[in-house]
Amino acid sequence: MEQNNEYLSNRIIEWVVDNVDSNAVVESVSRLKGSTSSTLHSITLKVGQSVKRYVVRQFDNKEWLAEEPDLVLHEKESLLMAAKTGVTTPQVVASDETGEKCGIPAILMTKLEGAVELKPANMDEWLTGLAKGLEKIHAVEASDFPYQHYSYNDISTFKVPGWSKEPKTWESAINILTGPRPKTTDCFIHRDYHPANVLWNEGSVSGVVDWVNGCRGPRGVDVGHCRVNLAMLYGVETADGFLKAYQQQAGSCFTYNRYWDLLSLSDMLVGPPEVYPGWEAFGVSGLTNDMMKKRLDKYVVSLINQDS
Structure with missing residues (x-):
């Protein structure tokens, strides 16, 4: 053996x-x-x-x-x-x-067939595959599911990150998060949907793993969690590409609100931003903790600079 x-x-x-x-x-x-x-x-x-x-x-x-x-x-x-x-x-x-x-x-x-793919040959097709998989998950109604989404950080005590070079922007983000929470209809969400939990085989999504955080919650929580991971892995443009792909898949079932992106971003900061070890395990090299800080600053600036 x-x-x-x-x-x-x-x-x-x-x-x-x-x-x-x-x-x-x-x-x-x-x-x-x-x-x-x-x-x-x-x-x-x-x-x-x-x-x-x-x-x-x-x-x-x-x-x-x-x-x-x-x-x-x-x-x-x-x-x-x-x-x-x-x-x-x-x-x-x-x-x-x-x-x-x-x-x-x-x-x-x-055990599912397939492997994690973090260096896709065609980024647009890859993002579309991620979006299709997530939209299927969200199509499931979950009113009787016993687990409900909650935030990992207490927004009422969340402070501007000491490492940030964009403190004013983070202040604006916190003001949004401490304001009214958008009204949404809950559905079944993965709660940890990101590229290292999606398997691929011959160019298509072959499965989704790591379901221990599954719960009832807003679609925007999953979209936001995947986007902040993409922003850290590749940059804001890739995160925006995923949002566009998901909007195309979900259509009228999804109304975007940057609140959920900001909440997912704050959830990521239970400590100083670091390179997720799983990315290195799946072949992504060259990332540093300093890069993560810079990319998250750029990401929060992009969110605050939106028209809505």
Whole structure:
């Protein structure tokens, strides 16, 4: 058996086998790159003449678990809802919500085909693919879904970032955020929709992963989160290109309001802006923390300088 099972215990491997097929043979175990808030492993099993691939997520971030002890249940419920979207998503095979069986809270899912693509050959087509995937998610009504969107930062206490070279612009942004919240109709949202959570195969989106934050909320939250990630990765022009692509896909179902972009931007700043390690893991090099600060300053200027 090919194995690179750092942090994946024999206890968890046995749990996987028991939940798939007790006669299954483990062919390989390897840690997946890119995850920063939990530990993900790919595990390949041979079941009779078939080869089946799965992903095990271990929720080993104690601080996160302390804040949200039901993380396994949350992802499980989100994946069940995501199955209604028409987007290819992992299927839940088994879950250990308390860690009683695995020694740590864990969830077992099917593994999707495809790979993260952060250096697309055609940026416009890539942005359109991202937008199409997101619009399908938002088409699902979620009034009975038990998880509701909330902001990661308390806007009432949010201050102008000390690192910024555009303090006046940030003051304007805070004034907007502390003003009236736009009225919207909630739908099902991914809540962490960005390019490192979208898989591609032969030029098309092949799946969307990492559903632990799925919830009811405004479309603009997902759009804004993806846009701020794109602004940090590539710049304002790319973020604007995604907005245009999403507007084309959503049509009259979406009314843009920069409030949600600004809220997503503030959510990104629970600390000083840093290069997301997942980007480097998927082949993007040359980014620096200083670049992230400059790009976020440019992004907030672009938002405040809008006509509305």
